[in-house]
Amino acid sequence: MMKFTKAYLFLFLLLPxxxxxVHAQESELPSAPIYIDNKPISTKYLIRNGHLLVPAIFLKHxxxxxxxxxxxxAVVVHTKDKMFSMPMGKKYTDDFxxxxxxxxxxxLSIETxxxxxxxxxxxxxxxxxLNMDVRYDAAQSRTHITTHIPGVxxxxxxxxxxxxxxxLTFDDGPEARYTPRILDALKKKAAPATFFVMGKxxxxxxxxxxxxxxxxxxxGNHTWGHPNLAKTxxxxxxxxxxxxxxxxxxxxxxxxxxxxxxxxxxxxxxxLILHELGMKTIMWSVDTLDWSGLSAExxxxxxxxxxxxxxxxxxxxxxxxxEGLLEGTVAAIPKIVDELRARGYTFVTVQTLLESQR
Numbered sequence: 001m002m003k004f005t006k007a008y009l010f011l012f013l014l015l016p017x018x019x020x021x022v023h024a025q026e027s028e029l030p031s032a033p034i035y036i037d038n039k040p041i042s043t044k045y046l047i048r049n050g051h052l053l054v055p056a057i058f059l060k061h062x063x064x065x066x067x068x069x070x071x072x073x074a075v076v077v078h079t080k081d082k083m084f085s086m087p088m089g090k091k092y093t094d095d096f097x098x099x100x101x102x103x104x105x106x107x108l109s110i111e112t113x114x115x116x117x118x119x120x121x122x123x124x125x126x127x128x129x130l131n132m133d134v135r136y137d138a139a140q141s142r143t144h145i146t147t148h149i150p151g152v153x154x155x156x157x158x159x160x161x162x163x164x165x166x167x168l169t170f171d172d173g174p175e176a177r178y179t180p181r182i183l184d185a186l187k188k189k190a191a192p193a194t195f196f197v198m199g200k201x202x203x204x205x206x207x208x209x210x211x212x213x214x215x216x217x218x219x220g221n222h223t224w225g226h227p228n229l230a231k232t233x234x235x236x237x238x239x240x241x242x243x244x245x246x247x248x249x250x251x252x253x254x255x256x257x258x259x260x261x262x263x264x265x266x267x268x269x270x271x272l273i274l275h276e277l278g279m280k281t282i283m284w285s286v287d288t289l290d291w292s293g294l295s296a297e298x299x300x301x302x303x304x305x306x307x308x309x310x311x312x313x314x315x316x317x318x319x320x321x322x323e324g325l326l327e328g329t330v331a332a333i334p335k336i337v338d339e340l341r342a343r344g345y346t347f348v349t350v351q352t353l354l355e356s357q358r
Contacts, residue, residue, distance in 0.1 A: 029115075034123075035144045036061050036268075037151075046120050051110040053120040056086070057231060060267035063149035064130060065234040068119070075112065075119050079149060082130055086121055088114045093129065151268055152275040158285035159310030159353040164345045166311045167353050168193040168336070169284065171222055171260065172318030174201050174208040178326050179317045183208075185333040187215060191347040194218035196260040196282070199244030200225055201318065206251045213252045218349030220258035220282060221245060230265040237273055258282050258350055282350055284314035288332075291316050293324075296331035303336050307345070310353060 033040035034054070041061045046053040056075040059066050067076045074087040074094075083096040084106075091111040094103045113120040127134045133146040159165065168186075173179045174197060186193055195212050197219060202209045212219060223229070223240040224247075232240070245255045259279040261270070266281065274281055286306045288299045303313055313336075319326045337347065348356075 033142075034058075035142055037147055038144070045123075046113065046115060048110055048113065051125075052123045053110070053113055054123045056112075056119040056121045057233065059121070059126060060230065060234065060269040062127070062130070062132065062145060062147045063151065063268040063272060065269050065273075067233045067235045073114075075121060077126065077130070079130060084129060086112045086119075086126075088112050088119060095129075147268075149268070152271055154271060154275050154279070155266075155281040155283060156312075156354070157283045158308065158312055159357050161310040161353070161356045163356055164309050164343070165348050165353055165356055166307060166309075166313065166340060166345045167218075167348055167350045168313050168315065168333075169196060169220075169260075169282070169350065170194075170315050170317040171196045172198055172201070172226065172316055172320075174205045174212060175318050176205060176208065178319065178330060179205070179208050179212075181330045182317050182333065183211060183215060183217075185330060186217070189334055189337040191333075191337045192216055192218065192349050192352075193347070194220055194258070194282075194350040195317065196220040196222035196258070197244070197248070198222050198224060198226055198318075199240075199247040202244070202247045202251050209248075209251050213254070218258070218351050219248065219252070219254075219256050220260055220350065221248070221256050221279065222260050223262055226262040228263055228265050229261050229270045230267050234269060234273065237270055238277070241274070241277060241279065280354065282312065284312045286311055286313045288313060288315050288329075290326060290329040290332070291320070294328050296328045296335060299328050299332040300335045300339060303332075304339055307340065310356070312350065312353070 029044040031042050031044050033042045043054050043058045057066055059077060064077050064079050069076050072087060074085040076085045084093045086093050089111055091108050092105050093108060095106055097104055108122055108125050110122050124134050127145055131148060135144050137144060170182060170193060173195060195217055221241055221244045224243045227240060229237050249255050257279055259274055260282050264283060271281065286303055288302050290299050315329050316326060
């Protein structure tokens with residue numbers, strides 16, 4: 001392992017970049033993994049004058065919070081101890097000095113770049129400003145960043161319990177086509193579930209949202225409008241969560257400390273935000289892929305094959321695209337309940353699953 005230097009950037013997958021022109025779209029840029037705290041994260045990149053530039057929002061994977069200031073057309077990066085802005089097209093940063101509550105200008109090795117509306121920043125310069133270590137492993141041809149930013153363990157894929165408990169979960173609603181039928185099926189089988197709801201859907205269907213709560217189901221926050229959080233500025237991530245919390249409070253009289261990220265996509269800084277907001281990140285151990293139009297039989301087969309004690313089953317109650325894709329979801333519910341109860345499973349909310357671990 002050797003210390004990463006700026007001279008190495010010329011060698012960083014240079015050949016693919018020779019075909020990139022100033023007219024290229026971002027989708028045409030080459031990608032490569034950068035190892036952040038030993039975890040590979042793939043990113044688009046540019047090389048300008050021997051310097052590696054990555055999308056500014058990629059820095060969220062390091063645990064830094066990253067935002068966009070439209071007024072100054074600048075990327076703003078901050079951690080617990082550092083804050084600085086990088087105006088587009090400039091070869092400097094403006095660093096905030098907390099002790100004096102002033103700003104100080106410092107040089108960059110190369111200017112930041114607005115590439116087809118996407119801000120790119122020099123990776124090594126930024127990592128060094130954040131007191132991170134950047135190095136290159138020549139034997140494996142890998143770039144490594146050690147962030148020195150502690151992560152948080154607030155993500156759950158399944159409960160750590162030997163009890164045969166299982167949580168059915170439904171994402172993206174409420175809405176008027178599938179949610180009432182799903183609630184009818186669950187009520188008939190006396191099976192509680194957990195609904196991860198979008199704030200805009202709660203606003204549109206308040207009575208169905210109230211029914212979810214009245215009938216004893218758990219609720220969780222699934223953002224306001226279902227963005228990919230890994231591609232969303234940090235301040236907007238907070239707003240997506242807080243706005244949904246406020247809407248849940250307005251409609252149901254309660255908020256939730258459970259959160260599920262759209263598409264299952266999160267960065268290290270998103271997890272830190274959720275921790276700061278007191279949210280528990282709930283993923284899943286069984287993905288039914290019901291959104292793809294699977295039949296009830298196919299969905300039941302997936303659940304039976306992959307379920308384990310403490311399992312969390314992912315399904316949906318809001319359809320995107322083609323008509324009728326979630327018919328299998330509705331039809332599968334009574335079959336899942338009957339089959340798993342026959343195997344000794346008890347259906348509970350995610351909150352009860354969490355309590356089973358204590």
